Amino acid sequence: xxxxxxxxxxxxxxxxxxxxxxxxxxxxxxxxxxxxxxxxxxxxxxxxxxxxxxxxxxxxxxxxxxxxxxxxxxxxxxxxxxxxxxxxxxxxxxxxxxxxxxxxxxxxx
Amino acid sequence: xxxxxxxxxxxxxxxxxxxxxxxxxxxxxxxxxxxxxxxxxxxxxxxxxxxxxxxxxxxxxxxxxxxxxxxxxxxxxxxxxxxxxxxxxxxxxxxxxxxxxxxxxxxxxxxx
Numbered sequence: 001x002x003x004x005x006x007x008x009x010x011x012x013x014x015x016x017x018x019x020x021x022x023x024x025x026x027x028x029x030x031x032x033x034x035x036x037x038x039x040x041x042x043x044x045x046x047x048x049x050x051x052x053x054x055x056x057x058x059x060x061x062x063x064x065x066x067x068x069x070x071x072x073x074x075x076x077x078x079x080x081x082x083x084x085x086x087x088x089x090x091x092x093x094x095x096x097x098x099x100x101x102x103x104x105x106x107x108x109x
Numbered sequence: 110x111x112x113x114x115x116x117x118x119x120x121x122x123x124x125x126x127x128x129x130x131x132x133x134x135x136x137x138x139x140x141x142x143x144x145x146x147x148x149x150x151x152x153x154x155x156x157x158x159x160x161x162x163x164x165x166x167x168x169x170x171x172x173x174x175x176x177x178x179x180x181x182x183x184x185x186x187x188x189x190x191x192x193x194x195x196x197x198x199x200x201x202x203x204x205x206x207x208x209x210x211x212x213x214x215x216x217x218x219x220x221x
Contacts, residue, residue, distance in 0.1 A: 009149070032207050044152075044199065044212040051207070086151060095140055095159055095206050096167060101151040 002027050004089050006100035013077050014108050021072040021103050023061075023087030032090040033070040035061055036099075039083045047072075047085070057081070077107045110135050115200050115213035122190040122220045130185040130216050132200030140203045141183040142167070142210070143175065145196040152199065158183055159206070190220045 003026040013019055025031055035047040048056045050063040050070060061072045070087060087100040116131045134141065142157040144167075154167030156175040164175050172194060174186040183202075187194060197217050201210040 006151075036210075043214055044201075046209040049207075049209075088152075090207055095142070095157050096154055096165075097142070097210070098154070098168075099144075099152040101149060 002089065002091055002098055004087050004098050004100035006085075006087055006103050008103045009101070010104045010106065012106045012108060015079055016076050019072075019074045019077045019081070019105065019107075021085050021087075021105065023070045023072065023100060025068050025070065025087075025089050027068075027089060027091060029092045031063075032092070033061075033063055034088040034090070034097075035059070035070075035072050036086045036088060037083050038086070044086070077105075079107045079109060081105060082107045112136065113200055113202055113211050113213035115198075115216050117216060118214065120216060120218050122187070122218065124190060124192060124220060126190050128187055128190070130187070130198055130200075130218070132183045132185065132213060133181050134183075134200075134202040134211070135181065136202065136204070136211065137180060138202035138204050138211070139180065140206060140208075141177070142201045143173070143183070143185045144199045144201065145169065145194075146199060146215070147196050155185065155198075187218075192220045194218065195220045 005024045033050045037047045038044045089098045113134045139160045143155040144152040158164045158177040200213040203210045
């Protein structure tokens with residue numbers, strides 16, 4: 001079955017500490033993976049996608065097909081990074097996105 | 110551009126009532142989706158559309174109907190509301206199937 005797993009409901013880190021939000025997926029084909037973020041009182045928005053291989057707001061994510069993972073990383077967390085983060089998978093040839101359950105990141109001063 | 114708009118923002122229904130959640134976008138996007146967001150369950154796809162006149166079921170379609178008569182609008186109908194449909198509903202659109210999804214502000218629905 002196609003599935004996206006985000007094992008941590010809540011991740012708390014101190015400002016300046018490294019951050020890693022975990023995402024594992026289950027999909028037999030070639031996946032397209034995304035990270036979406038929802039800041040307080042804002043709409044859900046795209047943070048980055050694996051095909052772009054870009055860094056947004058200091059965040060990066062590398063697709064590891066061997067480990068079926070797409071972890072989101074940032075070397076130095078900032079207070080404004082506090083938000084809800086969702087990993088999402090789009091199976092090839094469909095528009096049926098599958099979202100993980102989300103991880104709330106709290107960056108402490 | 111207003112982007113993706115949803116109405117109403119809040120709604121309380123009694124069990125058995127029907128209603129339509131409205132979603133509109135002004136970006137000429139072909140692809141649109143409806144999701145529900147429940148605590149601990151993330152976003153789950155209800156229905157989606159890949160163009161006017163074309164809709165399909167997502168992960169949790171039961172109890173919901175959709176139609177796509179125009180590119181701009183994608184209403185979600187609750188046929189006979191149940192307490193299990195208490196949730197926050199999000200509409201989203203994108204220009205391409207793998208493009209960025211733009212989300213609406215959400216509708217918080219409570220069914221008593």
